[in-house]
Amino acid sequence: MxxxxxxxxxxxxxxxxxxxxxxxxxxxxxxxxxxxxxxxxxxxLTRRERSMITIALLAALGHDEEVAMHVRATRNTGASAEDVAEALMHVAVYAGVPAANRAYKIAKTVYAEARDDTKQQGGNHD
Structure with a gap:
């Protein structure tokens, strides 16, 4: 737990x-x-590495809600947006461009929501 x-x-x-x-x-x-x-x-493996592997696998399998959850979790695992992008490039090559395209959209949405939350809380972390 x-x-x-x-x-x-x-x-x-x-x-x-x-x-x-x-x-x-x-x-x-x-x-x-x-x-x-x-x-x-x-x-x-580090949590960062596990996070990248998990996101790639979930994206390849089309588990959108889980992709979003694990992209949100990167704030706790140390995986950067660049790490996620690299993992999704592997998805594109090994699982197909449509799966990667969908996962990139999910990741962009999650990161945009996180930026909006930060702005609403009065922080400026850009």
Whole structure:
């Protein structure tokens, strides 16, 4: 759970936990233990590297909501917008231009929303 919170952020995980019902309780446990407690916690890759791999895989498979979630998580993993762009270039070559094109649009939207949020909060991080 600590890794899941560190990558996705407290608000995201809190919302997922609040929305958990008897129907998906086992699934939420599976995600936490399998993805976050096992794969994301392994020592051989950095969170930045895992983030780039995850975004590329999700984009290649067309999982748009998950792409957006993991692009948002890059603020916690250390993957830059340039890193994401490089990962998506691999998607274009190995999974197809349409998949990469869709993922670039998602990433641009996420980054634009983050800039808008920063401006609304009175910060200027440009």
């Amino acid at each position: 600590a890794t899941r919170r560190a990558v996705l952020g407290e608000a995201h995980v809190d919302a997922a936990e609040t929305g958990t019902t008897a129907l998906d309780e086992g699934f939420q446990t599976f995600i936490t233990e399998g993805a976050w407690g096992s794969v994301w916690a392994r020592p051989n």
